Amino acid sequence: MPVISVPEAFNEEELYVDLRPIFGHPLYLKCEGFNFAGSVKLKTATAMVEGAERDGVLAPGSILVESSSGNLGVALSMIAASRGYRFLCVTDPRCNLSTRLLMEALGSEVHVVDEPSVSGGYLGARINYVRALCATDGRYVWLDQYTNPDNWQAHYRTTAPAIAGQFPQLDVLFVGAGTTGTLMGCARYFGEWRRPVRIVAVDSVGSVSFGHPPGRRMIPGLGMSMRPPLLDESCVDEAVHVEEVDTIRACHRLARHGFLFGGSTGTVVAGAMSWLARHDARELTTVAIAPDLGERYLGTIYQASWFQDRYGEDVLGSGDLPGHHVREAASY
Numbered sequence: 001m002p003v004i005s006v007p008e009a010f011n012e013e014e015l016y017v018d019l020r021p022i023f024g025h026p027l028y029l030k031c032e033g034f035n036f037a038g039s040v041k042l043k044t045a046t047a048m049v050e051g052a053e054r055d056g057v058l059a060p061g062s063i064l065v066e067s068s069s070g071n072l073g074v075a076l077s078m079i080a081a082s083r084g085y086r087f088l089c090v091t092d093p094r095c096n097l098s099t100r101l102l103m104e105a106l107g108s109e110v111h112v113v114d115e116p117s118v119s120g121g122y123l124g125a126r127i128n129y130v131r132a133l134c135a136t137d138g139r140y141v142w143l144d145q146y147t148n149p150d151n152w153q154a155h156y157r158t159t160a161p162a163i164a165g166q167f168p169q170l171d172v173l174f175v176g177a178g179t180t181g182t183l184m185g186c187a188r189y190f191g192e193w194r195r196p197v198r199i200v201a202v203d204s205v206g207s208v209s210f211g212h213p214p215g216r217r218m219i220p221g222l223g224m225s226m227r228p229p230l231l232d233e234s235c236v237d238e239a240v241h242v243e244e245v246d247t248i249r250a251c252h253r254l255a256r257h258g259f260l261f262g263g264s265t266g267t268v269v270a271g272a273m274s275w276l277a278r279h280d281a282r283e284l285t286t287v288a289i290a291p292d293l294g295e296r297y298l299g300t301i302y303q304a305s306w307f308q309d310r311y312g313e314d315v316l317g318s319g320d321l322p323g324h325h326v327r328e329a330a331s332y
Protein backbone atom coordinates (compact mmCIF):
# COMPACT_ATOMS: atom_id res chain seq x y z
CA MET A 1 0.00 0.00 0.00
CA PRO A 2 1.73 3.22 -1.09
CA VAL A 3 1.28 5.97 1.52
CA ILE A 4 2.69 9.38 0.61
CA SER A 5 3.04 12.78 2.20
CA VAL A 6 4.10 14.80 -0.88
CA PRO A 7 2.32 14.49 -4.26
CA GLU A 8 5.49 13.95 -6.30
CA ALA A 9 6.26 10.77 -4.35
CA PHE A 10 3.75 8.64 -6.27
CA ASN A 11 3.90 7.47 -9.87
CA GLU A 12 2.43 4.37 -11.50
CA GLU A 13 5.38 2.98 -13.46
CA GLU A 14 4.20 -0.54 -14.32
CA LEU A 15 0.94 -0.13 -16.25
CA TYR A 16 0.67 -1.11 -19.93
CA VAL A 17 -2.31 -1.48 -22.29
CA ASP A 18 -2.15 -4.29 -24.86
CA LEU A 19 -3.37 -2.60 -28.06
CA ARG A 20 -3.48 -5.70 -30.26
CA PRO A 21 -7.22 -6.32 -29.66
CA ILE A 22 -8.02 -2.74 -30.74
CA PHE A 23 -5.57 -2.14 -33.61
CA GLY A 24 -4.54 -5.64 -34.69
CA HIS A 25 -0.79 -5.01 -34.34
CA PRO A 26 1.37 -5.99 -31.38
CA LEU A 27 1.94 -2.89 -29.25
CA TYR A 28 2.11 -2.36 -25.51
CA LEU A 29 1.28 1.18 -24.42
CA LYS A 30 3.07 2.39 -21.30
CA CYS A 31 0.70 4.67 -19.38
CA GLU A 32 2.47 7.66 -17.85
CA GLY A 33 -0.64 9.59 -16.79
CA PHE A 34 -1.28 7.98 -13.40
CA ASN A 35 0.28 10.38 -10.93
CA PHE A 36 -0.85 13.63 -9.27
CA ALA A 37 0.50 15.73 -12.15
CA GLY A 38 -1.39 13.55 -14.63
CA SER A 39 1.49 13.15 -17.06
CA VAL A 40 5.00 11.98 -17.86
CA LYS A 41 6.17 15.51 -17.08
CA LEU A 42 6.13 14.70 -13.37
CA LYS A 43 9.54 13.08 -13.88
CA THR A 44 11.05 16.00 -15.81
CA ALA A 45 9.70 18.56 -13.35
CA THR A 46 10.93 16.66 -10.29
CA ALA A 47 14.39 16.12 -11.78
CA MET A 48 14.79 19.77 -12.81
CA VAL A 49 13.63 21.17 -9.45
CA GLU A 50 15.84 18.74 -7.53
CA GLY A 51 18.75 19.64 -9.82
CA ALA A 52 18.24 23.35 -9.17
CA GLU A 53 17.99 22.73 -5.42
CA ARG A 54 21.17 20.63 -5.54
CA ASP A 55 23.03 23.35 -7.48
CA GLY A 56 21.87 26.01 -5.02
CA VAL A 57 20.04 27.92 -7.78
CA LEU A 58 16.75 27.85 -5.89
CA ALA A 59 16.73 29.93 -2.72
CA PRO A 60 13.95 31.11 -0.40
CA GLY A 61 12.04 33.77 -2.34
CA SER A 62 12.92 32.30 -5.77
CA ILE A 63 10.15 32.30 -8.36
CA LEU A 64 10.21 29.39 -10.77
CA VAL A 65 9.38 30.33 -14.34
CA GLU A 66 8.95 28.03 -17.32
CA SER A 67 7.57 27.97 -20.84
CA SER A 68 5.16 25.06 -21.21
CA SER A 69 2.30 24.00 -23.48
CA GLY A 70 0.67 22.66 -20.35
CA ASN A 71 1.75 19.41 -18.79
CA LEU A 72 5.13 20.53 -17.50
CA GLY A 73 3.38 23.61 -16.15
CA VAL A 74 0.93 21.44 -14.20
CA ALA A 75 3.74 19.26 -12.86
CA LEU A 76 5.79 22.30 -11.80
CA SER A 77 2.69 23.87 -10.22
CA MET A 78 2.23 20.75 -8.15
CA ILE A 79 5.87 20.55 -7.07
CA ALA A 80 6.08 24.28 -6.40
CA ALA A 81 3.01 24.03 -4.14
CA SER A 82 4.44 20.96 -2.46
CA ARG A 83 7.84 22.59 -1.77
CA GLY A 84 6.73 26.16 -1.07
CA TYR A 85 7.97 27.93 -4.21
CA ARG A 86 6.09 30.41 -6.37
CA PHE A 87 5.70 29.41 -10.03
CA LEU A 88 4.88 31.42 -13.15
CA CYS A 89 3.99 29.51 -16.32
CA VAL A 90 4.30 31.12 -19.75
CA THR A 91 2.07 29.40 -22.27
CA ASP A 92 0.20 30.13 -25.52
CA PRO A 93 -3.41 29.92 -26.75
CA ARG A 94 -3.09 26.21 -27.60
CA CYS A 95 -2.85 25.38 -23.89
CA ASN A 96 -6.13 23.68 -22.92
CA LEU A 97 -8.40 25.75 -20.66
CA SER A 98 -8.62 22.94 -18.12
CA THR A 99 -4.81 22.72 -17.97
CA ARG A 100 -4.59 26.43 -17.32
CA LEU A 101 -7.28 26.27 -14.62
CA LEU A 102 -5.45 23.36 -13.04
CA MET A 103 -2.25 25.40 -12.76
CA GLU A 104 -4.15 28.30 -11.22
CA ALA A 105 -5.93 25.96 -8.79
CA LEU A 106 -2.50 24.82 -7.62
CA GLY A 107 -1.57 28.43 -6.89
CA SER A 108 0.50 29.27 -9.99
CA GLU A 109 0.38 32.38 -12.13
CA VAL A 110 -0.24 31.80 -15.85
CA HIS A 111 0.74 34.25 -18.60
CA VAL A 112 -0.54 33.55 -22.12
CA VAL A 113 1.57 34.84 -25.03
CA ASP A 114 -0.89 35.78 -27.81
CA GLU A 115 1.37 36.42 -30.79
CA PRO A 116 3.77 33.87 -32.32
CA SER A 117 7.25 35.22 -33.05
CA VAL A 118 8.17 35.63 -36.73
CA SER A 119 10.81 32.91 -36.88
CA GLY A 120 10.16 30.78 -33.78
CA GLY A 121 6.35 30.49 -33.69
CA TYR A 122 4.59 30.40 -30.31
CA LEU A 123 7.52 28.62 -28.71
CA GLY A 124 9.92 31.37 -29.77
CA ALA A 125 7.51 33.98 -28.41
CA ARG A 126 7.20 32.13 -25.09
CA ILE A 127 10.95 31.85 -24.70
CA ASN A 128 11.47 35.54 -25.55
CA TYR A 129 8.88 36.36 -22.90
CA VAL A 130 10.62 34.23 -20.26
CA ARG A 131 14.00 35.81 -21.08
CA ALA A 132 12.55 39.32 -20.79
CA LEU A 133 10.93 38.41 -17.47
CA CYS A 134 14.16 37.01 -16.05
CA ALA A 135 16.00 40.20 -17.05
CA THR A 136 13.59 42.28 -14.94
CA ASP A 137 13.97 40.48 -11.61
CA GLY A 138 16.75 38.32 -10.19
CA ARG A 139 14.30 36.18 -8.21
CA TYR A 140 13.14 34.38 -11.37
CA VAL A 141 14.68 30.96 -11.93
CA TRP A 142 14.14 29.52 -15.41
CA LEU A 143 14.58 25.75 -15.37
CA ASP A 144 14.53 25.62 -19.21
CA GLN A 145 13.19 22.19 -20.12
CA TYR A 146 14.47 22.68 -23.70
CA THR A 147 18.14 22.58 -22.75
CA ASN A 148 18.23 21.21 -19.18
CA PRO A 149 20.03 17.81 -19.12
CA ASP A 150 17.96 16.81 -16.07
CA ASN A 151 15.04 16.54 -18.53
CA TRP A 152 16.46 13.60 -20.53
CA GLN A 153 18.35 12.15 -17.56
CA ALA A 154 15.06 11.73 -15.67
CA HIS A 155 13.94 9.27 -18.36
CA TYR A 156 17.33 7.62 -18.59
CA ARG A 157 17.05 6.88 -14.87
CA THR A 158 13.34 5.93 -14.65
CA THR A 159 11.22 5.46 -17.81
CA ALA A 160 13.72 3.47 -19.86
CA PRO A 161 14.87 1.04 -17.12
CA ALA A 162 11.22 0.48 -16.14
CA ILE A 163 10.45 -0.60 -19.74
CA ALA A 164 13.61 -2.72 -19.94
CA GLY A 165 12.65 -4.48 -16.71
CA GLN A 166 9.20 -5.44 -18.01
CA PHE A 167 10.20 -6.25 -21.62
CA PRO A 168 13.55 -8.08 -21.66
CA GLN A 169 12.92 -8.97 -25.34
CA LEU A 170 12.08 -5.43 -26.48
CA ASP A 171 12.67 -4.86 -30.21
CA VAL A 172 11.10 -1.48 -31.02
CA LEU A 173 10.27 1.55 -28.86
CA PHE A 174 8.02 4.37 -30.13
CA VAL A 175 8.47 7.71 -28.35
CA GLY A 176 6.75 11.02 -29.09
CA ALA A 177 9.04 14.02 -29.50
CA GLY A 178 8.40 17.38 -27.85
CA THR A 179 11.45 18.73 -26.07
CA THR A 180 12.81 15.21 -26.85
CA GLY A 181 13.62 14.66 -23.17
CA THR A 182 11.70 11.37 -23.06
CA LEU A 183 13.09 10.35 -26.44
CA MET A 184 16.72 11.10 -25.65
CA GLY A 185 16.62 9.53 -22.18
CA CYS A 186 15.19 6.30 -23.62
CA ALA A 187 17.41 6.36 -26.73
CA ARG A 188 20.60 6.78 -24.68
CA TYR A 189 19.60 4.08 -22.20
CA PHE A 190 18.72 1.52 -24.87
CA GLY A 191 21.79 2.50 -26.90
CA GLU A 192 23.84 1.03 -24.03
CA TRP A 193 21.55 -1.94 -23.41
CA ARG A 194 22.46 -5.61 -23.83
CA ARG A 195 20.35 -6.02 -26.98
CA PRO A 196 19.62 -3.70 -29.91
CA VAL A 197 16.36 -1.77 -29.73
CA ARG A 198 15.04 0.22 -32.67
CA ILE A 199 14.15 3.73 -31.45
CA VAL A 200 11.36 5.29 -33.51
CA ALA A 201 10.57 8.93 -32.79
CA VAL A 202 7.02 10.04 -33.47
CA ASP A 203 6.44 13.67 -34.41
CA SER A 204 3.52 15.65 -35.81
CA VAL A 205 3.38 16.97 -39.35
CA GLY A 206 4.16 20.69 -39.13
CA SER A 207 6.86 20.21 -36.48
CA VAL A 208 10.39 21.14 -37.54
CA SER A 209 12.20 18.89 -35.03
CA PHE A 210 13.54 16.46 -37.66
CA GLY A 211 14.11 19.00 -40.41
CA HIS A 212 10.60 18.97 -41.91
CA PRO A 213 8.86 22.20 -42.97
CA PRO A 214 6.79 24.11 -40.39
CA GLY A 215 3.01 23.96 -40.55
CA ARG A 216 -0.14 24.54 -38.55
CA ARG A 217 -0.41 22.39 -35.40
CA MET A 218 -3.37 22.64 -33.04
CA ILE A 219 -2.69 19.83 -30.56
CA PRO A 220 -0.29 20.59 -27.70
CA GLY A 221 2.37 18.22 -26.37
CA LEU A 222 4.27 16.93 -29.38
CA GLY A 223 6.13 18.81 -32.05
CA MET A 224 8.29 21.93 -31.95
CA SER A 225 8.52 25.12 -33.96
CA MET A 226 12.32 25.15 -33.44
CA ARG A 227 14.92 22.39 -33.53
CA PRO A 228 14.98 20.81 -30.03
CA PRO A 229 18.35 21.61 -28.44
CA LEU A 230 18.34 18.27 -26.57
CA LEU A 231 17.89 16.20 -29.73
CA ASP A 232 20.84 14.14 -30.95
CA GLU A 233 19.55 12.47 -34.10
CA SER A 234 22.40 9.96 -34.13
CA CYS A 235 20.69 8.18 -31.20
CA VAL A 236 17.38 7.83 -33.08
CA ASP A 237 16.86 5.18 -35.76
CA GLU A 238 14.01 6.88 -37.59
CA ALA A 239 11.25 9.46 -37.25
CA VAL A 240 7.61 8.96 -38.24
CA HIS A 241 5.38 11.97 -38.91
CA VAL A 242 1.66 11.92 -38.17
CA GLU A 243 -1.09 14.21 -39.49
CA GLU A 244 -3.31 15.68 -36.78
CA VAL A 245 -6.41 14.10 -38.35
CA ASP A 246 -4.82 10.71 -37.70
CA THR A 247 -4.13 11.76 -34.11
CA ILE A 248 -7.84 12.58 -33.69
CA ARG A 249 -8.87 9.26 -35.24
CA ALA A 250 -6.54 7.22 -33.04
CA CYS A 251 -7.71 9.04 -29.88
CA HIS A 252 -11.36 8.37 -30.75
CA ARG A 253 -10.70 4.79 -31.63
CA LEU A 254 -9.12 4.23 -28.20
CA ALA A 255 -12.00 6.10 -26.55
CA ARG A 256 -14.53 3.84 -28.26
CA HIS A 257 -12.89 1.02 -26.33
CA GLY A 258 -12.99 2.93 -23.04
CA PHE A 259 -9.41 4.26 -23.05
CA LEU A 260 -9.43 8.06 -22.90
CA PHE A 261 -5.90 9.25 -23.70
CA GLY A 262 -4.41 12.63 -24.55
CA GLY A 263 -3.53 13.95 -27.99
CA SER A 264 0.11 12.97 -28.05
CA THR A 265 -0.86 9.37 -27.24
CA GLY A 266 -3.09 9.42 -30.32
CA THR A 267 -0.13 10.68 -32.34
CA VAL A 268 2.26 8.07 -30.98
CA VAL A 269 -0.24 5.24 -31.48
CA ALA A 270 -1.10 6.39 -35.03
CA GLY A 271 2.62 6.62 -35.88
CA ALA A 272 3.36 3.24 -34.36
CA MET A 273 0.47 1.57 -36.19
CA SER A 274 1.54 2.99 -39.54
CA TRP A 275 5.11 1.74 -38.87
CA LEU A 276 3.86 -1.71 -37.80
CA ALA A 277 1.64 -1.95 -40.89
CA ARG A 278 4.74 -1.38 -43.07
CA HIS A 279 6.86 -4.03 -41.32
CA ASP A 280 6.47 -7.71 -40.57
CA ALA A 281 5.89 -7.18 -36.86
CA ARG A 282 4.27 -10.49 -35.88
CA GLU A 283 7.28 -11.66 -33.88
CA LEU A 284 8.35 -8.25 -32.58
CA THR A 285 8.01 -6.97 -29.03
CA THR A 286 7.04 -3.33 -29.31
CA VAL A 287 6.25 -0.63 -26.75
CA ALA A 288 4.99 2.95 -27.09
CA ILE A 289 4.81 5.63 -24.41
CA ALA A 290 1.48 7.35 -23.60
CA PRO A 291 2.39 10.71 -22.00
CA ASP A 292 -1.00 11.62 -20.47
CA LEU A 293 -4.74 10.91 -20.27
CA GLY A 294 -7.71 12.44 -22.07
CA GLU A 295 -9.61 14.55 -19.55
CA ARG A 296 -7.60 17.70 -20.34
CA TYR A 297 -8.72 17.42 -23.97
CA LEU A 298 -12.50 17.16 -23.49
CA GLY A 299 -13.02 20.61 -24.99
CA THR A 300 -10.75 19.95 -27.98
CA ILE A 301 -9.90 16.47 -29.26
CA TYR A 302 -13.07 14.97 -27.81
CA GLN A 303 -15.46 17.78 -28.74
CA ALA A 304 -17.09 17.38 -32.17
CA SER A 305 -17.42 21.11 -32.90
CA TRP A 306 -13.71 21.67 -32.17
CA PHE A 307 -12.29 18.89 -34.30
CA GLN A 308 -14.85 19.18 -37.12
CA ASP A 309 -14.16 22.93 -37.45
CA ARG A 310 -10.45 22.24 -37.79
CA TYR A 311 -10.22 18.94 -39.64
CA GLY A 312 -13.56 18.74 -41.48
CA GLU A 313 -17.01 17.30 -40.79
CA ASP A 314 -15.99 13.86 -41.91
CA VAL A 315 -12.80 13.55 -39.89
CA LEU A 316 -13.97 10.44 -38.04
CA GLY A 317 -16.07 8.82 -40.76
CA SER A 318 -19.02 6.97 -39.20
CA GLY A 319 -17.09 4.40 -37.22
CA ASP A 320 -15.47 6.68 -34.67
CA LEU A 321 -18.28 9.19 -34.14
CA PRO A 322 -19.15 9.63 -30.49
CA GLY A 323 -22.11 7.47 -29.59
CA HIS A 324 -21.86 5.08 -32.54
CA HIS A 325 -19.90 2.37 -30.70
CA VAL A 326 -19.02 0.65 -33.97
CA ARG A 327 -16.32 -1.96 -33.62
CA GLU A 328 -14.23 -2.06 -36.77
CA ALA A 329 -12.01 -4.83 -38.04
CA ALA A 330 -8.89 -4.93 -35.91
CA SER A 331 -6.50 -3.17 -38.25
CA TYR A 332 -5.48 0.43 -38.41
Ligand SMILES: Cc1ncc(COP(=O)(O)O)c(C=O)c1O
Nearest residue numbers: 071178179180181182221264291
Ligand atom coordinates in the same frame (compact mmCIF):
# COMPACT_ATOMS: atom_id res chain seq x y z
C1 LIG B 1 1.13 15.40 -23.54
C2 LIG B 1 2.58 15.42 -23.86
N1 LIG B 1 3.05 14.54 -24.72
C3 LIG B 1 4.35 14.52 -25.08
C4 LIG B 1 5.24 15.39 -24.58
C5 LIG B 1 6.66 15.39 -25.07
O1 LIG B 1 7.58 14.93 -24.16
P1 LIG B 1 9.08 15.45 -24.26
O2 LIG B 1 9.07 16.90 -23.95
O3 LIG B 1 9.82 14.63 -23.24
O4 LIG B 1 9.58 15.21 -25.64
C6 LIG B 1 4.80 16.33 -23.70
C7 LIG B 1 5.71 17.34 -23.21
O5 LIG B 1 5.34 18.43 -22.87
C8 LIG B 1 3.44 16.35 -23.32
O6 LIG B 1 2.95 17.27 -22.46
